[in-house]
Amino acid sequence: MVVLGAGPAGLVLGNILVDRGIDCVVLERAGAARVRTRARAGFLAANTVRILERHGLAEGLRRRGQPHSTCEFRTEDGRFRLDYGALGQREPHTVYPQQDLVSDLLTRFQERGGQIRFGTEAVAVRDVDGERPEVVAREADGRPGLWRARYVAGCDGRHGAARRSLPPGAVRHHRDHGVTWLGLLAEAPPSLDAVGYAVHERGFAGHMARTSEVTRYYLQYERGAPADAWSAERIWDELELRMRAREFGPLRRGRFVQRSVVDLESDVLEPLRHGTLFLVGDAAGLISPSAAKGANLAVLEAAVLADALAADLTAGDPRGLDAYSARCLTHIWRAQEFSHWMIGLLHGPTGADGESLFHNSLRRARLASLRTSRSQQDWFAEHYVGV
Known part of the structure; x- marks a missing residue:
């Protein structure tokens, strides 16, 4: 073999x-x-x-x-958490x-x-x-x-x-989903005790703890831009803006030890x-x-x-x-x-035309259902952890 x-x-x-x-x-x-x-x-x-x-x-x-069994969503309507380890099949990561x-x-x-x-x-x-x-x-x-x-x-x-x-x-x-992320590995302790998904008009941002001293971040990024196009300070500022750090607490900054550009396909x-x-x-x-x-x-x-x-x-x-x-x-x-x-939950069109407004309203409704509906939360938990 x-x-x-x-x-x-x-x-x-x-x-x-x-x-x-x-x-x-x-x-x-x-x-x-x-x-x-x-x-x-x-x-x-x-x-x-x-x-x-x-x-x-x-x-x-x-x-x-x-x-780990908790994720947090941050949106224009505030934030909410799901203890997915207690939902669905009740299994953690x-x-x-x-x-x-x-x-x-x-x-x-x-x-x-x-x-x-x-x-x-x-x-x-x-x-x-x-x-x-x-x-x-x-x-x-x-x-x-x-x-x-x-x-x-x-x-x-x-x-x-x-x-x-x-x-x-x-x-x-x-399928090319038309979305690009800047993947970042930071020598910085986690800023949340949860996986963080931030939905913002400027684009998605994500926070995933790896160890007590290393955190993975994702930042929705311009398609075709090189990984080093932005300074570290600009990246941290953008992460804090999209993750609404002024409302929910600052991010713990550190040195970026890895950058990569990911086209979502x-x-x-x-x-x-x-x-x-x-x-x-x-x-x-x-x-x-x-x-x-x-x-x-x-x-x-x-x-x-x-x-x-x-x-x-x-x-x-x-x-x-x-x-x-x-x-x-x-x-x-x-x-x-x-x-x-x-992908549809975390990303929306950035335009102000009627079609963009329609799709973003649908996305907002999906997030509201995830926030309030136990059956939707159970479905999410089962599929989020399961393969």
Whole structure:
């Protein structure tokens, strides 16, 4: 088995396979230090935690992860909070930075005897309809490499070799939501004890705690502007304006250690299986960060595929592999629907024309329903945490 990519999907898949005695190798383009320090998402759904626990992969997050179950909305009509851990299915998130989770998964994979090749870039996957597909790679020393296996799992993202190698018949559903965020990682303690969603006429702003000393912020941003176009002071001023700091308390400022520009896009590949090639994680579908679903979907898909591969390779039962695509696409499309709903909730047109006023009035009504309706709050909680 060849696994492309050492993110959450690839490492969860690799760990489960190795634990079940299935030989596999993970090919990763980046170096080991980069893999262990790539800052990404940090909110793990309850089902994700259960999957990790079931496979002996939750030791770190159980020691250092923090339960979280509150979000706060700030709007022109004031602010309100939802204790979503007490609503819907009554399940919280666990806050655990993705780089810490990946580091845990990598350590466990190597302890179990898993083979990983850092600095090895997969270039293409060939003969996916044959019995022994080939992965053409560029090794760390620049030499070409060739890897053959019974199956290949593409866990290498939207720009990886797996997607580039898809045969005719693959369908990509794509939507550009027309919204851009500036993603920020600040060396600053959290300013709220909740996830903060601020809706403002100048655009969205978001606050997500990562640790006691690091906070993730998002700021709706001009499409096409570089990440360093604004000074740190301007960013903090804009965050305080949109989060209504004068009304609800100042933000705790600090140095920005990471900036990135995120165009909110969604896409889904169908099917997720092409012969001996399987798509997992961001390679299977890209989801906007508005609802913290990406890493959770990746772990779920990896676990589903691992079970199916184990059944096929150890017991000769191919039914799980045959059902993999349809089963995971059901979860992906439900997550996409909620993410799309969140984008509409948090962003509105900035114009003063009749259509913009109409859409912003609808958005305001949705927020009012979320503030006052228990059934709407239960629906939100179930979909916010669930995958």
